[in-house]
Amino acid sequence: MHAVLTxxxxxxxxxxxxxxxxxxxxxxxxxADSANPEGSRLAMLATDxxxxxxxxxxxxxxxxxxxKAVPRLDPQEIATHIQAFGKAFRGEKFDAKALTGANSAxxxxxxxxxxxxxxxxxxxxxxxxxxxxxxxAQRLREHSVHSNGGNE
Amino acid sequence: xxxxxxxxxxxxxxxAVGLSALLAATPGCVPFIAYxxxxxxxxxxxxxxxAPVYFEGRPMYWYGNRWSYREGGxxxxxxxxxxxxxxxxxxxxxxxxxxxxPRGRPAAGHFGGRPNGRR
Numbered sequence: 001m002h003a004v005l006t007x008x009x010x011x012x013x014x015x016x017x018x019x020x021x022x023x024x025x026x027x028x029x030x031x032a033d034s035a036n037p038e039g040s041r042l043a044m045l046a047t048d049x050x051x052x053x054x055x056x057x058x059x060x061x062x063x064x065x066x067x068k069a070v071p072r073l074d075p076q077e078i079a080t081h082i083q084a085f086g087k088a089f090r091g092e093k094f095d096a097k098a099l100t101g102a103n104s105a106x107x108x109x110x111x112x113x114x115x116x117x118x119x120x121x122x123x124x125x126x127x128x129x130x131x132x133x134x135x136x137a138q139r140l141r142e143h144s145v146h147s148n149g150g151n152e
Numbered sequence: 153x154x155x156x157x158x159x160x161x162x163x164x165x166x167x168a169v170g171l172s173a174l175l176a177a178t179p180g181c182v183p184f185i186a187y188x189x190x191x192x193x194x195x196x197x198x199x200x201x202x203a204p205v206y207f208e209g210r211p212m213y214w215y216g217n218r219w220s221y222r223e224g225g226x227x228x229x230x231x232x233x234x235x236x237x238x239x240x241x242x243x244x245x246x247x248x249x250x251x252x253x254p255r256g257r258p259a260a261g262h263f264g265g266r267p268n269g270r271r
Contacts, residue, residue, distance in 0.1 A: 020200045023197050
């Protein structure tokens, strides 16, 4: 890919990777912000599945307990990797294998995401009615294939 | 290059980068793409979702009624709009991708949205 891109296109790609990381951090910070519960994924789920207040309270209690087990993600590690990638990708030659730390950063991010999702599902599923659970499962399936029903 | 080709190329690139794809694959990723009102320079959510225009060897973003670009890691802009960029702008709004799920659905993920604009 590096070979087929012009230097400006490489610069744009780097800008976008950095921007995605910034947005991702902000989104997840908001997710963890107890002062902003309405902006959380649970609030979205409550709306989408028609959860009762009692259900939301039970899920929230389960989430706060379960998330303690999610390994902490070091944002500095990811930022360092992105900076290294950007510096390398801007160059005339690019060797992805030379990016030491890439596997570690990817593994930590993926591991954090998997654990986060697992605890979320564990907290939500037992509280749902069968119909809500079926809808929840359907949304997870859509998410797993990155489909929102209208992608090219 | 057509919009479809550009989209496909960016998708491949994102996969090649790996980390970028992972950012979206993780569950908390980008539930909302929104930028916090007007700012002097394009915010990250705008850069992440908007196709740039290439001019003078740099990617440019039309934002806040001016063309902005990065230079040495910092944003800069043209005080006077170059004629070529004006012509480009007159062709239509920049191509944007939406990551917002339809009616509150969970975010679809990286490059999972649809273009909002047309060249």
